[in-house]
Amino acid sequence: MNIVCLLGSPRSRGNSTAIARHFCETAEKKGASIQSFSLNKLNYRGCQACMTCKTKLDRCVLKDDLTEVLDAIRDADVLVMATPVYYGEVSSQMKGFIDRTFSYLVPDYTTNPVPSRLKPGKRLVFIQTQGQPDEKQFADIFPRYDYFFNWYGFMDNCLIRGCGLMTDGEAQARSEIMVDAEKTADMLVQKT
Numbered sequence: 158m159n160i161v162c163l164l165g166s167p168r169s170r171g172n173s174t175a176i177a178r179h180f181c182e183t184a185e186k187k188g189a190s191i192q193s194f195s196l197n198k199l200n201y202r203g204c205q206a207c208m209t210c211k212t213k214l215d216r217c218v219l220k221d222d223l224t225e226v227l228d229a230i231r232d233a234d235v236l237v238m239a240t241p242v243y244y245g246e247v248s249s250q251m252k253g254f255i256d257r258t259f260s261y262l263v264p265d266y267t268t269n270p271v272p273s274r275l276k277p278g279k280r281l282v283f284i285q286t287q288g289q290p291d292e293k294q295f296a297d298i299f300p301r302y303d304y305f306f307n308w309y310g311f312m313d314n315c316l317i318r319g320c321g322l323m324t325d326g327e328a329q330a331r332s333e334i335m336v337d338a339e340k341t342a343d344m345l346v347q348k349t
């Protein structure tokens with residue numbers, strides 16, 4: 158089982174990264190292979206809306222550090238997207254990646270019953286951390302991206318959340334979040 162893990166926080170010891178690492182370490186112990194990318198260390202641009210991926214190529218025409226990431230996801234069984242909430246959204250590092258996944262859609266994606274260029278059946282593990290302790294706040298983020306990743310053929314996507322987390326290292330002290338990460342990894346590795 159191949160897992161691609163995208164770390165969307167600029168904090169290398171931050172909460173979303175800690176949860177993602179715990180998820181990946183648990184999955185690795187069960188035999189999964191992990192490829193991890195720290196988005197903040199990569200140089201890339203957002204989608205240019207040039208439509209080359211709809212008119213001339215079956216992939217994104219931009220050649221930058223996201224090229225390897227977008228290619229790796231084509232071979233992945235599970236995609237982990239770990240992000241802090243910034244102003245009610247995913248981090249800009251993560252959003253820049255998400256916009257580039259437009260290249261996974263076929264030219265007639267609005268009408269085609271199979272709109273994705275990706276092999277179906279991949280699963281998304283969405284890890285979301287936020288300072289706000291009230292879990293009703295920012296509960297809209299995952300359903301929105303779940304919807305779009307379903308277009309790409311992802312299914313039965315999972316959410317791991319950490320609410321009320323501010324400074325580095327707080328997530329590790331919240332056993333219920335780490336147990337959630339572990340259980341999700343156990344469940345996914347058993348299923349594939």
Ligand SMILES: Cc1cc2nc3c(=O)[nH]c(=O)nc-3n(C[C@H](O)[C@H](O)[C@H](O)COP(=O)(O)O)c2cc1C
Pocket residue numbers: 166167168170171172173174240241242243244245246286287288289290322323324325
């Ligand atoms: C620029 C910025 C914007 C933020 N916006 C929000 C927000 O809208 N809602 C919230 O609950 N927390 C917000 N936070 C707090 C982070 O989401 C929180 O500290 C999170 O646990 C950080 O995750 P990380 O440690 O993985 O970077 C913001 C933090 C920063 C630096």
